[in-house]
Amino acid sequence: MYFIKELDNGINVVIEKLDNINSISLGIIVENGSINENDNNNGISHFIEHMLFRGTDNKTAKEISQIIDKIGGNLNAFTSKENTCFYAQVLREHLDIVIELFSDMFLNSLFNEEDIEKEKMIIEEEINMYLDDPEDLVHELLNEMIYFNTSLSLSILGNIDSIKRFNKKDLNNYFNKYYNPKKIIISIAGNLNINETYKKLNQYFGKFNIQNKSEDIKFDTDDIIHGNKIKGIKKDIEQFNLCIGLLGISSSSDDLYSYLILNNILANNESSRLYQSIREAGLAYSLYSSITTYKDIGDMSIYIGLNNNKIENTLSLIDKELNILKNNYIKHEELETCKEQLKINYILENESSLSKMFENAKSISLFKKIETEDQVLKKIDKINKKDMISIINKVFKRETFKIAYISNLEDKAGIEEHIKNKIFRGE
Structure with missing residues (x-):
């Protein structure tokens, strides 16, 4: 109730x-x-x-x-x-x-x-x-x-x-x-x-701070610089820490659940494409994708921590998997599996009073009403291949990719050129 x-x-x-x-x-x-x-x-x-x-x-x-x-x-x-x-x-x-x-x-x-x-x-x-x-x-x-x-x-x-x-x-x-x-x-x-x-x-x-007002700050994709950018910091560490940033969507977007599925397909669990391709090849231990959504805008990121001598092979596999996803999209069986994963994750995450409290507050903030569990599950069930093609084409635009890295490598120009060739240009 x-x-x-x-x-x-x-x-x-x-x-x-x-x-x-x-x-x-x-x-x-x-x-x-x-x-x-x-x-x-x-x-x-x-x-x-x-x-x-x-x-x-x-x-x-x-x-x-x-x-x-x-x-x-x-x-x-x-x-x-x-x-x-x-x-x-x-x-x-x-x-x-x-x-x-x-x-x-x-x-x-x-x-x-x-x-x-x-x-x-x-x-x-x-x-x-x-x-x-x-x-x-x-x-x-x-x-x-x-x-x-x-x-x-x-x-x-x-x-x-x-x-x-x-x-x-x-x-x-x-x-x-x-x-x-x-x-x-x-x-x-x-x-x-x-x-x-x-x-x-x-x-x-009921009488707290009754007179004060503040204005909302709003953003849209026009506020974001769309071109490629790469930036690194040299630090005395063992691993090469790489983050690839992609444009995302807002918290209230109609594409939210297809976006979450895309995250699962990419690198959000052990059966995901990048995990299977890179982790199982022994190239990296820490590897995941994540999404951040705000009221008006959002982003997706891919993080990998790996040894310096494995950078080239890892970049090649990332490039390969991104191309496959962008050109061949996803199969029906893979979509249905990801939908089931998303549903069970949603149900399990919202079984405690604490998670229900946060979820209800989020619904009121975004929609001014409560989205029930049944409503959310129905939205997930309705996602089809056409929805996935749409979100993939929105997100995977190489000309918008941003890359950040932390490493101990001296040859900054060389490593950045290699990253650009593989991730920005797909060469």
Whole structure:
């Protein structure tokens, strides 16, 4: 059973009652992330996420942690390009405690200057850790190229220079601008009384930040530079880390499920084409494709980590498989297998209260309504070969490919020319 209604101040609430479990998952999704930032304040969305756990007028940071620990719950948060999410999982009898705690964090956080300085040091270490991981770094480098000159190119964590500039006034101003009711979704899934829960939410959140407004930032493919681009960073590492970027689609696109199937066909599981071709040939251990979708735009990437002496053979196999997919498309049996894989993955991923909470929030954000499991499965079942040909032709345009790499190789010009010949030109 679903319940969808706004609070008195316009916050969207979606509640799904699940009778067969004893847990409850509550998430507060703020439609704000690094997409709303610029070079001067890059990282501020993520910084504020951390600061909301740093203490309120009524609770210290330690007390915030202890409240959840005492009831055996799980409290966490994350920031993405488009959203900041605070969430908790607790037993049904402890829901009121979580609602009161989140309300206090949203309405009464201190943004204390001393805590701000401590948090700067913590996030600087987080940035350094991220930069030390070549797999993370090569994806970040690719993202900068795909979304060059837009706010989607900015790192979620920010950079050390931008983080150092933050002060209490900056945080308060940004929080008051972007944490506004029309940009907030409270999603709850679990065994609860819907009417009582809604009243409790209105009591604790109904007057939050009632006057402030912010505008949406929109992108389309015209904002993206379509030509080929390649960029590498020399780093003292053993493996060659390669990322190939392709144009994608938005989260609300009608092609979403055919796009997900294409990802499975390419390199998203052990039976996928690139996995079978490259991994089984002993050329690479770490190999996968992934998709990123935003409200207006998206991308697909292929990642491979391999030894330097296997680059040439690996590039040749990638070129071969891309040509086969683009020219011969897919067979009926392969499509049906991938549809079944997609359906079971969707079902398994949405069996917990936590996953249902996130899925419902996403539906409200994108479609302003709930897409039920049956509706999603029917969409997947309807995908045919014509749909797959369409998405393949949209995505596999070599003239739009971007490539990022991290390696210890000295001959940068030579390796880049070889990559261009195989991946950009298909030679």
